[in-house]
Amino acid sequence: MTLAHRIIPCLDVDAGRVVKGIEFEGLRDMGDPAELAARYNCEGADELVVLDISAAHQGRSTFLEAIRRVAEQLNIPLTAGGGIRTMEEGRAVLRAGADKVAVNTAAVKHPALLFQLAQQFGAQAVVLSIDVKRKGNSWEPYTRGGRDATGMDAAEWAAEAVSRGAGEILLTSIDRDGTCSGFDCELTAKIASTVPVPVIASGGASTFDDFLAVFTDGRADAALAASIFHTSTHSIGVLKTFLAEREVAVRLSR
Amino acid sequence: MKIAIVDYGAGNLPSVERALTKLGADIERAAEPDQVASAQAIVLPGVGHFGAFVEGLRERSLTASLRAAFDSGKPVLGICLGLQAMFTKSEEAPGQPGLALFPEEVRALPTTVKSPHIGWNQLRRLHQSKLLRGLPEDAYFYFAHSYAAPAFAEYAVAACDHGFPFAAVIERDNLAGVQFHPEKSGETGAQVLRNFLEWIL
Numbered sequence: 193m194t195l196a197h198r199i200i201p202c203l204d205v206d207a208g209r210v211v212k213g214i215e216f217e218g219l220r221d222m223g224d225p226a227e228l229a230a231r232y233n234c235e236g237a238d239e240l241v242v243l244d245i246s247a248a249h250q251g252r253s254t255f256l257e258a259i260r261r262v263a264e265q266l267n268i269p270l271t272a273g274g275g276i277r278t279m280e281e282g283r284a285v286l287r288a289g290a291d292k293v294a295v296n297t298a299a300v301k302h303p304a305l306l307f308q309l310a311q312q313f314g315a316q317a318v319v320l321s322i323d324v325k326r327k328g329n330s331w332e333p334y335t336r337g338g339r340d341a342t343g344m345d346a347a348e349w350a351a352e353a354v355s356r357g358a359g360e361i362l363l364t365s366i367d368r369d370g371t372c373s374g375f376d377c378e379l380t381a382k383i384a385s386t387v388p389v390p391v392i393a394s395g396g397a398s399t400f401d402d403f404l405a406v407f408t409d410g411r412a413d414a415a416l417a418a419s420i421f422h423t424s425t426h427s428i429g430v431l432k433t434f435l436a437e438r439e440v441a442v443r444l445s446r
Numbered sequence: 447m448k449i450a451i452v453d454y455g456a457g458n459l460p461s462v463e464r465a466l467t468k469l470g471a472d473i474e475r476a477a478e479p480d481q482v483a484s485a486q487a488i489v490l491p492g493v494g495h496f497g498a499f500v501e502g503l504r505e506r507s508l509t510a511s512l513r514a515a516f517d518s519g520k521p522v523l524g525i526c527l528g529l530q531a532m533f534t535k536s537e538e539a540p541g542q543p544g545l546a547l548f549p550e551e552v553r554a555l556p557t558t559v560k561s562p563h564i565g566w567n568q569l570r571r572l573h574q575s576k577l578l579r580g581l582p583e584d585a586y587f588y589f590a591h592s593y594a595a596p597a598f599a600e601y602a603v604a605a606c607d608h609g610f611p612f613a614a615v616i617e618r619d620n621l622a623g624v625q626f627h628p629e630k631s632g633e634t635g636a637q638v639l640r641n642f643l644e645w646i647l
Contacts, residue, residue: 193606233632312498389562
């Protein structure tokens with residue numbers, strides 16, 4: 193009996209379409225969120241994440257509609273995030289069909305939001321998203337989609353966030369995001385050994401070996417990727433078989 | 447066969463409703479005692495806080511009608527927090543009594559393991575189970591919780607190990623509960639719900 197390592201495709205949504213950026217800039221259209229969600233659900237994804245990457249500039253209704261359409265397609269868990277500032281906005285994405293809400297910028301500005309969300313919906317529904325850049329021997333969290341440096345330390349912030357109610361950490365390396373140079377395993381291992389909650393590694397996935405490395409050296413509980421799944425270069429089922437053959441516990445669908 | 451899905455003011459009702467509807471079940475969201483009384487079977491879904499759950503039932507005057515349903519032999523399926531609420535009390539909300547259908551106490555997962563227990567895990571079969579019929583021994587189910595009920599009693603038909611062996615599936619007479627989320631557990635979870643529907647027919 194083993195808790196499986198999770199493979200989580202991520203849909204970055206802008207104006208109702210899935211897009212993919214390179215190092216948080218420059219966007220390409222990757223398709224319809226509901227269509228991609230249905231495909232990943234069939235392929236054996238363990239969970240799905242949808243992020244509103246247009247949150248800072250636009251209204252929420254388009255994104256809530258996207259969550260609704262995605263949730264319709266799934267019989268696996270769904271996490272939604274991007275620009276969520278208040279408990280009411282968190283409630284809205286959960287009501288639209290998400291099981292967990294991911295917060296980033298607002299939690300940095302008002303850490304009490306984590307406690308409020310956890311009190312209302314349970315810690316298992318609260319994901320703290322941390323976008324970091326390497327700074328010497330440590331990592332610095334950034335907010336507003338990688339635009340603003342916080343001056344904080346990623347490990348310290350992760351630990352504080354958990355003490356305030358975050359039930360999971362979604363950890364993205366901005367340096368690696370969209371570069372296809374592999375997960376930052378050193379970063380993931382550092383955070384995974386610091387906090388008592390599951391850590392989802394994100395940023396840089398390109399090959400099957402990258403996933404193997406982040407589950408072994410990186411000690412990640414889950415790994416998130418977008419572009420390598422969207423472009424159909426890798427099917428989730430084949431990736432999981434590869435991991436199972438190397439004795440990484442994964443859930444193989446039948 | 448009308449199934450009442452108890453709406454206590456929080457929780458992820460749409461996904462439970464969608465999963466049951468896909469299987470052809472006739473469901474109704476029940477926030478009124480009358481709706482619980484007139485249904486032939488009951489689903490107690492739940493995510494969130496034990497205290498908020500118990501309080502939500504009380505505010506809507508649902509506790510008495512639920513008790514009547516339990517006593518009358520109506521089939522009941524508790525999901526996640528819905529399972530936990532069937533116990534006497536929980537460390538999550540020490541002052542709030544649960545529905546006390548089962549005598550044990552719900553405990554926090556220990557600090558020796560990652561908590562919340564989030565993700566897909568396997569079960570250990572302890573006794574014959576109606577809900578797990580037709581499912582392979584190594585099947586995976588999706589869990590998301592920080593508290594759990596102990597697995598030592600006879601009605602715990604399957605356990606999962608995370609910090610301590612906890613009750614993953616309970617079954618006794620007309621009462622059943624699952625600590626995992628069948629509505630989020632892919633085809634495996636759909637089979638559990640199908641088994642529930644067959645059981646209540």
